[in-house]
Amino acid sequence: MSSAVAPTPEYELPEGYTHIYSGKVRDLYKTPDDRLLFVASDRISAYDWVLPTPIPDKGRILTAMSIWWFDRLSDLVPNHVITTNVPDSVARRAMVCHRLDMFPVECVARGYLTGSGLTEYQAQKSVCGVNLPPGLKDGSKLPKTIFTPATKAELGEHDENVTFDEVVAAIGQDEAQQLRRLTTLVYDRAASIAAERGLILADTKLEFGSRPDGTIVLADEVLTPDSSRYWPADEWEPGHAQPSFDKQYVRDWLTSPASGWDRHSGEAPPALPDDVVEKTRAKYVEAYERLTGKRFA
Ligand SMILES: N#Cc1c(N)ncnc1-c1cnn(Cc2cccc(F)c2)c1
Numbered sequence: 001m002s003s004a005v006a007p008t009p010e011y012e013l014p015e016g017y018t019h020i021y022s023g024k025v026r027d028l029y030k031t032p033d034d035r036l037l038f039v040a041s042d043r044i045s046a047y048d049w050v051l052p053t054p055i056p057d058k059g060r061i062l063t064a065m066s067i068w069w070f071d072r073l074s075d076l077v078p079n080h081v082i083t084t085n086v087p088d089s090v091a092r093r094a095m096v097c098h099r100l101d102m103f104p105v106e107c108v109a110r111g112y113l114t115g116s117g118l119t120e121y122q123a124q125k126s127v128c129g130v131n132l133p134p135g136l137k138d139g140s141k142l143p144k145t146i147f148t149p150a151t152k153a154e155l156g157e158h159d160e161n162v163t164f165d166e167v168v169a170a171i172g173q174d175e176a177q178q179l180r181r182l183t184t185l186v187y188d189r190a191a192s193i194a195a196e197r198g199l200i201l202a203d204t205k206l207e208f209g210s211r212p213d214g215t216i217v218l219a220d221e222v223l224t225p226d227s228s229r230y231w232p233a234d235e236w237e238p239g240h241a242q243p244s245f246d247k248q249y250v251r252d253w254l255t256s257p258a259s260g261w262d263r264h265s266g267e268a269p270p271a272l273p274d275d276v277v278e279k280t281r282a283k284y285v286e287a288y289e290r291l292t293g294k295r296f297a
Helices: 058-073 115-124 164-171 173-196 248-254 274-292
Strands: 018-022 026-030 036-040 081-083 094-097 107-112 141-147 199-210 216-219 228-232
Touching: 036 058, 058 094, 058 173, 058 274, 107 173, 141 173, 164 173, 173 199, 173 216, 199 274, 248 274
Parallel strands: none
Antiparallel strands: 018 026, 026 036, 036 094, 081 094, 107 141, 107 199, 199 216, 199 228
16 A cells, blocks of 8 residues: 555454554554553555565564663653553554653654755755765765754655754744754664664654653654664665665565566555565564564564
8 A cells, every 4th residue: 555545453452442543554542541552563664655565573573672772761861651561462562652742843863864864965965954064975974963853744745854943943942952952862872782783873763742741751663673774884885875774675676677566656566575574574683683682582
């Protein structure tokens, strides 16, 4: 289905859970006691499409990764997770979370230049109003971590990069500065931990909300391959698109003659072959095990 159509969740929930919203690969529910149930599906997206073939355990692996990162970041910023004690139908791939007043900002930190940041840099030698030195290429390491916020796009649309001043106009100076500080703090710690494990964390997208008392809280999923770009450090070579740690098999097959699909055709992509599904699942398991040092059961 195209990215413009919210998928129908592939599981049942008990009485009292109300579906609020589905993104490409995540679903949000209100719980019977008026908290939120944040579900990570096994859906995978590529080239702005939700693919018809799920990746077994993807939701469980990425939920375990989020929980691991939340724990390692709790001294920097509180998070929205209440418990992972969830209904059996979403066991290990859902979190019960505090309902927050979400900031209307995608808080992106970049340590490397690629994607929309590269496109903007190539046009104006800056990203989100942050001036960068000349001569940077696709995959270049940035002189320092930059905060490159974006607006939250509707399903099927792309987020739009905005300047820090636009964030100030939207939410006020103090909270904008807090979001920038926390976003770069979280990225720098995570990038350092990932580097110790042979992974480059090129960039990540965080979402924050606030409690009624104004406390800023880290929400959503954190530092998963769906919200971040991870590259294998031993293959890093600025000057071209870096291999995606988790989706390269999917991208390579979809853009190969074997798929029979033209990504520019506007037609939905075909189902993935078993070997691509299995290799992609293995990459998610590898990312989890390399980052956490734990076996994925
Ligand atoms: N996290 C969180 C959260 C919170 N703790 N409190 C209030 N709202 C949100 C919230 C609202 N939208 N999203 C994005 C999102 C998440 C999951 C699935 C989706 F489809 C979309 C997050």
